Amino acid sequence: MAGKPSSKAALLVKKKVWVPIIAPELFTNQQIGETYLEEPSQGVGRQVKVSLMVLTGDPQRQNVAISFKIHKAENNQLFTQTIGYSIVPAAVRKMMRRGRERVDDSFVVKTQDDVAVRVKPVLITRGRAKGGVLIDLRQQLRLNVARAMAKLKFIDFIKDMVLHKFQRELQDSLRKIYPLQICELRDAHIETNAKGLQNILTAPAAPAQPPGEQPPAEAPAPEAA
Numbered sequence: 001m002a003g004k005p006s007s008k009a010a011l012l013v014k015k016k017v018w019v020p021i022i023a024p025e026l027f028t029n030q031q032i033g034e035t036y037l038e039e040p041s042q043g044v045g046r047q048v049k050v051s052l053m054v055l056t057g058d059p060q061r062q063n064v065a066i067s068f069k070i071h072k073a074e075n076n077q078l079f080t081q082t083i084g085y086s087i088v089p090a091a092v093r094k095m096m097r098r099g100r101e102r103v104d105d106s107f108v109v110k111t112q113d114d115v116a117v118r119v120k121p122v123l124i125t126r127g128r129a130k131g132g133v134l135i136d137l138r139q140q141l142r143l144n145v146a147r148a149m150a151k152l153k154f155i156d157f158i159k160d161m162v163l164h165k166f167q168r169e170l171q172d173s174l175r176k177i178y179p180l181q182i183c184e185l186r187d188a189h190i191e192t193n194a195k196g197l198q199n200i201l202t203a204p205a206a207p208a209q210p211p212g213e214q215p216p217a218e219a220p221a222p223e224a225a
Contacts, residue, residue: 014038021048021070021078026159027055032068032080040073048080052162063091066162067189084189085161092122095182101125103137107201108191109146115154116200118191119145123174124182133178144173146203154190161185 019040021033032050035043048068052061067084096102103123108116121141129137148166149157160166171183191197 017076019043019073019076019078021068021080023050023055023068024079024081024155026082026155026162027066030055035078040076040078043070043078044073046070047083049086056162063088066158082155082158084187085158085185086187086189087184089186092184092186095122095124095184097124097181099128100181101129101134103134103141104186105138105141107142107145108196108199109149109201111149111152111154111157113153116191116197117149117154117157118187118189118196119149119185120187121145121170122182122184122186123180126179126181129178136177137174140174140177141170142201143203144170146201150203157188161188 016036016038018034019037020031021035021043023030023032032055033048035046037043046069048070049065050068052064052066053059055066065086065088066082067086068080069083070078071081072079101124103125104120106118106120108118110116123137123141125137148170152160157166167183167185171180174180174183
């Protein structure tokens with residue numbers, strides 16, 4: 001009959017160590033945190049959210065957070081990939097002012113490299129807009145986001161959001177319908193929910209503009225209330 005293990009052996013546990021968490025190349029492979037583990041491999045699959053202010057050193061970006069997922073352990077370090085971008089809810093609420101209208105939406109689109117992304121835009125107009133205008137804004141918003149995302153790889157989409165290029169170009173494209181004070185993505189992340197993946201929004205390619213045809217004029221700015 002095998003003897004029972006000694007109490008000393010039963011109490012033997014592996015010592016934990018602090019393992020650094022490293023950002024992807026887009027954020028210069030800087031260390032964004034550390035976690036206390038027995039083995040670095042135990043950290044694979046975990047998610048980390050970091051303020052964009054910490055990543056860029058810009059205090060004006062403190063209301064934006066970037067989400068990462070640890071995807072591998074190597075050389076006693078944990079390496080991540082970017083999975084999302086979000087704005088602090090309190091900052092979104094502060095964008096709204098009296099005499100304006102707000103348009104929120106949430107839908108799933110695919111990038112050029114076939115990544116399904118849940119996008120949650122928020123638009124705030126410069127003045128009071130009628131219901132029909134808001135409907136047109138939402139429809140054109142969905143169309144323009146789907147078209148733009150289809151031309152971008154996911155990592156380039158994240159880069160353009162961090163640089164605010166994506167939001168700026170989207171706002172410019174919607175001015176033809178109604179002038180906007182704010183055009184933001186309050187959240188954008190890789191969609192993993194099965195139900196969400198069954199309702200992916202696609203958009204037809206933009207029609208070619210005939211030679212010599214002038215683009216439509218921008219909508220006039222509303223009068224101050």
